[in-house]
Amino acid sequence: MEGGWPLLGPLQWVRYVKKQVKVKVGRNEEVRGWLFTVDPVSASMVLVDFMESEGTLVQVVMGHAVEEVQVLKEPDRKIADRLQSMFLPPRTSILDP
Amino acid sequence: SLSTSAASESDADELQKEQQARSVLRENFLRCLLSAASKNVQFNMYEKVKMEAKFGACDIDVLNFQVSDLHTPIGVQKEALIRSQDVISFTFEI
Known part of the structure; x- marks a missing residue:
């Protein structure tokens, strides 16, 4: 994919979700991470980097700054599960009486 | 038809x-x-400016970010709005 990231639309963006991507941003900068989601309003990408020792690094790249997106890797089961449960509330309260 | x-x-x-x-x-x-929300966030801006702040919120169309304690190159701003057009990316840890 080169240029026009904000114009792709939801059906194209979801094809990149959960994959490890390399994103060219601004002027000659590059970021990598697992794509958690894309904001359909601003085309901003939420990239996640699971660091070995410390916590998880979350990087939000503004849609207007995205120059190029390249898929690097498909997720394995473990990564897919971690991405699935990210940002979810710790537990869902049961509203039934 | x-x-x-x-x-x-x-x-x-x-x-x-x-x-x-x-x-x-x-x-x-x-x-x-x-x-x-209420985490320390690093903003990467154009022209290689990096600033730290406490994240508050953004508006529905992601045009502005509301932050507190914005560490700018010329001092700390208690409360601030950052235009998303000036931002390349922002990062935080969870």
Whole structure:
């Protein structure tokens, strides 16, 4: 994919979700991470980097700054599960009486 | 005619799929913003400026970020709005 990231639309963006991507941003900068989601309003990408020792690094790249997106890797089961449960509330309260 | 109604049916189908994808993507984005609230966030701006601040919120069309204790190159701003057009990316840890 080169240029026009904000114009792709939801059906194209979801094809990149959960994959490890390399994103060219601004002027000659590059970021990598697992794509958690894309904001359909601003085309901003939420990239996640699971660091070995410390916590998880979350990087939000503004849609207007995205120059190029390249898929690097498909997720394995473990990564897919971690991405699935990210940002979810710790537990869902049961509203039934 | 038969062909046009079939076409409009598949259009409606496509639209529904797109709306579904849109809602899932947006919900996940909003959850991400929620988790950023009151965390220390580093903003990477154009012209290689990096600034730290405590994340507050952003408006629905992601045009502005509301932050506190913004560490700018010329001092700390207690409360601030950052235009998203000036931002390349922002990062935080969870």
